Amino acid sequence: MNEITGVKNKNQNAVSSQKAKKTWAAVKQHKFLYLLAAPALIYFAIFKFGPMWGLLMAFKDYSPYKGIFGSPWIGVKLFQDLFKDPFFFYMLRNTVAIAMLKLFFYFPVPIFLAIMLNEVRHNTYRKLVQTVVYFPHFLSWVITASLTVFALSANMGFVNKILASMGKEQILFLVDPNYFWPIVLIQSIWKEAGWGTIIFMAALVSIDLQLYEAALIDGATRLQRIWHVTLPGLLPTIVVLLILRLGQIFDVGFEQILLMQNSLVRDVSEIFDTYSYSQGILQGQYSLGAAVGFFKSCIGLIFLTTSNYLVKKSGNEGIF
Template sequence: MGRSGSWKQALRYLNQKKYLYILLIPCVVYFFIFNYIPMYGVIMAFKDFNFAKGILGSPWVGLDNFRYMFGLSDFYQVFWNSFYLGILRLVFGFPFPILLALFLNEMRSMIFQRVSQTIIYLPHFISWVVIGGILVNFLSPTWGVVNIFLGKFGFDPIFFLADTDYFRPIVILSSIWKESGWGSIIYLAAIAGINSELYEAASIDGAGRLKKLWYITLPGIKSTIVVLFLLRLGQIMGNGFEQIFVLQNPMNLSVSEVFETYAYRVGILGGRFSFGTTVGLFTSVIGLIFLLIGNAIAKLFKEEGIW
C-alpha cells in the first residue's frame, strides 16, 4: 500500500512538471549520444588498437600502454606542465568571473551595464585560432605593437612566445580575457536570485555597499562558487588543446607541452591511437581524484558539494 502510494505520488509529480521534463529531453539525448555512448572507447587504452580490426577486435594488451606512458622520458615534464598550468588557471582564472560579476552587479546605469556585458561576452565567441594570430602579431619582436611600444622607451625587442618565462602568463591572461565574461553569467544569475529584501533591510540598518557585498551577495552565491570550483578542480589537468596548440612552438615546447598536445603529437601523429586514449583516461582519473578530495573537504566545511 505504501509503495503503491509512493508511485502514485511520483506519477502525480511528473504529471505536474511534465513540460519541464519535456524541455530536458534534448539535453539528456545530447549527453547520452555524445558523452555516454563514446565511453566504451575507453577500452582502447587497454588494447593495441588496429583500424582494420576495430576496437573490439583489436588485441588486448592490459596495462602495457600505461607502462609505455610512464616509461617515456618526457612524460613527467608533460605532467608537471599540465598540472602547473592547471593550478595557475585555478588560482588566477577562477576568481576573475566572480569579481567581474560583482563589479557588473554594482553598476547603477543599466545601459552601461548591458553594453559592458555585451563587450566582455564577445571574446568567448572568437576562435582560439584567431586570438592566436592576434597574439602572434601583437607580440612579434619585429612588427608587434608591444615591442614597438617598448622600443620607444629604449628596451630591446622581446620574443615573448619563444621565451619560456612569458609563455604561461600569456596563456593565463589570454584565457582570462576570452572566458571571464562568459563565466560571469552564472554568477550574475545567482546574484539575481538573492532576495532583494535582504538588501533593503541592510540599507535600513545603515550598511554600505561593501558590507552588503560581503555579508549578503557573497554568502548568497557561495554555494554556486563551491560547485563551480569543484567542477573546475575536476578539470585540473585539462588545459584545452586549441589555445596551447596555436601558441606552441619549438622554442617554448619545454613549458607548453601539455597532455592534450602530447596525446596529439605522440598518439595521433605517431599513429598510437591507444596511447592517446591512455593519456585521456589517465588525466580523467587524476581529475576524478581531485574532485573527490575537493568534495570531501567541502563536506567537512558543511557545504553541499556536488553530491
C-alpha cells in the same frame, strides 16, 4: 523453509512492481518535463556515454582493421610506457602549473567582475560594459592566437614597437619559455572572464534585496554590504563551479596551447592533450592517446569526488 523463501520472493516482487508503477506514474504525470529533457539526455547518451567504449583502447593494442573488440589485450602496458616517457614529468608539471594558474588567478576574475557590474547603477553603461567583456568569448582561439602574435611578435608586434620607441630592447615573448604561462593566463582571462560572469550575475539576482536594505539601515558601507551580503549569496554558486572546475583540473585548453606552442617553448607547453594529439592522431598510436585520456579522467574523478566530499563535510552543499 521453501515456503518462507517463496513468500519473501513474492513480497519482494510485489514491492518492485509497486515501485515500477509509481515510477511510471511519475513519468506520465511529468511527461512534458521529461520531453523537454529528452534532447539533453540523447546528447549525453550519444556523445558522452556512447564513446566510453573507446576506453577499452587504453588496454588493447588497437588496430583499425581489427576494431576495438578484435584487438588483443595488453593490460596496463601503455600506462607503463606513458609513465616512463621522458616527457611525462614535463607534461605533468606544465599541466598542473597551468591548471593552478587558471584556478587561482582566472577563476576569481568572473566573480570580481560580476560583483563590480552588479554595483553599477547606470543601466546603459552596465550593458555596454557587459557587451564589451562578453565579445571575446565569441572569437575562436585561432583569432585570439593571431591577435596575440600581432601584439607580441618581435617584428610586427606593437608592444615591441612601443619598447623600441622608448629606446628599450625587444622582448621575444613568443619564443621565451618564461613568458609562455603568463601569456596563456592572460589570454584565458581576456577571452572567457566576461562570459563567466553570466552565471554569477544570475545568482546575484536571486539575493533578497531586503538583506541589502537591512545592512544599509545598520550603517554598512558598500564594501561591507559586498562582503557580508553579496559574497555569502554567491557562495553556493562559487562552490558548485569550483567543484566542477576541479573535476576538469587537467583540461587546461588544448586548442589554445596547441596554437601557441612552438619548438622553442615545448618544455613548458607540452601538456597531456597536445601529447595525446601528437602521439595518438598524428602518429597513429590511438591506444596511447586513449590511455592519456583515461589517465586524465581518473585524475579529474579523484579531484571531483574529493572536493565534493570536503565541501559536504564543511557544511556546504555539494553536487551529489
